[in-house]
Amino acid sequence: MGVMGDSIQVQKGLEGVVADTTAVSLVDGENGRLYYRGRPIEALIKHTFAEVLHLVVFGELPDRERLQEVEEYLWNAGRLPPELATSLRELARHGEHPMATLQAIAPLLALEPPAVSLGRSPLEEEGLIVAARLPAAIALIHAALEDHSERPYPSSRRYGERFLQLMHGVTPTPEQVTAFEVTQILQLDHSFNAGTFAARVVSSTLAPPSSALSAAIGALYGPLHGGADQHALEMALEVGSPQQAESFVANCLATGRLVMGMGHREYRVVDPRARVIRATAQQIAKSGQPKQLFEVLVAIDEAFVEQTRTRKRALRANLEFYKGVVYLALDIPKELFTACFAAARIFGWVAHVVEQRQDNRLIRPTALYVGPPPQPA
Ligand SMILES: CC(C)(COP(=O)(O)OP(=O)(O)OC[C@H]1O[C@@H](n2cnc3c(N)ncnc32)[C@H](O)[C@@H]1OP(=O)(O)O)[C@@H](O)C(=O)NCCC(=O)NCCS
Incomplete structure (x- = not known):
């Protein structure tokens, strides 16, 4: 279904839309x-x-x-x-x-x-x-x-x-x-994040769970979602040293480049997962490249917080920012x-998937039509 009209409010990215109930996480x-x-x-x-x-x-x-x-x-x-x-x-x-x-x-x-x-x-x-x-x-x-x-x-x-x-x-x-x-x-x-929502959409069509899980993997791959973990670490490699962090962040903010692993749709304060993972990263990255990259990330984090301080909506490290250091210290390659x-x-x-199917209704939102005016049949 599609609709036309000036008075309709489009919720880009479904921001703030309460699409269903869940008892899994809050x-x-x-x-x-x-x-x-x-x-x-x-x-x-x-x-x-x-x-x-x-x-x-x-x-x-x-x-x-x-x-x-x-x-x-x-x-x-x-x-x-x-x-x-x-x-x-x-x-x-x-x-x-x-x-x-x-x-x-x-x-x-x-x-x-x-x-x-x-x-x-x-x-x-x-x-x-x-x-x-x-x-x-x-x-x-x-x-x-x-x-x-x-x-x-x-x-x-x-x-x-x-x-x-x-x-x-x-x-x-x-x-x-x-x-x-x-x-x-x-x-x-993490509640109705993009990957989970993709799984629920597919599951709502009565497709098999394995198809829903495959769709969720596809959504998680994206750099705005789970893929940010690899991109955040690649960014730290690109920055190279803590001394370069300030100018790197300034350049990103001036050119509209995203600092990977920063910001979140839901959190208005520090992502609680980022706090734990930063401490874990610090503990396990005792030497070599993991330690050095951890220090680069800390410097990017500080520079980013400082340079975005005046924004109305706080931007802070999310789960992806320090996670790569933990994986790298465990010898897991960034890919x-x-x-x-x-x-x-x-x-x-x-x-x-199970929750969706316990009380299923096909997930099928509506779009505001903005194409050429409909022509007579
Ligand atoms: C996570 C993310 C997609 C949330 O997006 P969102 O809720 O749509 O937030 P918005 O894009 O509306 O962000 C609000 C503002 O902050 C800016 N912003 C958000 N995250 C930013 C980042 N990581 N680096 C630089 N600027 C950022 C946006 O450009 C926007 O600026 P504007 O108001 O001048 O247009 C976004 O913060 C992002 O792209 N982060 C980097 C990727 C990432 O770490 N993803 C993992 C998420 S767990």
Whole structure:
């Protein structure tokens, strides 16, 4: 449907539009708070990633027994069936950006369901299979891009340990596992962001969950959304030293170039995830390039805040700004940052796909028609 007329207000970017209800997460943009199922992220980062994804997907933190069951499921379901691995290997060899490869493969990741099940609805199980297989898919793309041999499937049931072992073939330190899982926890869900909304739009058409997840990966890829993580780090590389930060920011603001990792549609104060991730980055980036880039980012952050001080709407670092330093310190190449983001956010997407379908109505907004006047038939 389209409409015509002068009095109609168009909400560009759907800003401020309340499109539906959700019980998954709450973004309190005025006060800079983020809650999953009512629990603040500052408390949740003390838990493991598997515990928090359980909260996001199933609505409550698991007890010990349930946690073991879910960890066992993720370990089992997370192993790529051989034929799927072959298809992915061939796709990855084309050298496309990992997010393009992941978007292409996502619907296929649900094929050949594992022998294990969590006894959920077929809709939810399909989403969980894709989510469980994403780390192995990312590690396989990594191996293809870097031309190194694929790692054997690790026996660890701990999500972060297995992920890093899949990537690097060595057992990470407890500090590395914690830094990785904290980062992943912060990325689990964020209400009706573009990727999640894309997933809900597709799900509202009754398309399979794997198609909804594929669409969400496509949306997350964009530099205004998840892709900002890679772009923020590339910006730090371009700036090179803290001394260059002030003139770089001034130049960006004078020419309309975006400073990647800054600003947010919802937050009017500091993004609470950015505060945690900055501290994590500082802790883990102890030396070498990660430490140096962290210092460059701090200088860009300070210069940006100073030079945008008089704006009515405060612009501050978002989650993407310091995240790359954490990933880089964990030896994850920048081309895989957004894919690692997807590996966490996909659990939020699964929760939203399920929520959408529990009380579904086709998502189909209206446009104000501004084309040539309609002609007689
Ligand atoms: C996140 C983002 C898309 C939010 O966009 P939005 O809600 O549409 O905000 P607007 O574009 O209306 O921003 C308001 C003003 O701040 C400016 N602004 C916003 N983010 C900026 C940034 N990162 N660098 C420079 N200027 C920025 C806009 O140009 C605009 O200026 P104007 O009023 O002179 O036109 C935007 O801040 C951005 O592009 N940030 C960089 C990409 C990024 O980090 N994305 C990850 C988000 S988690």
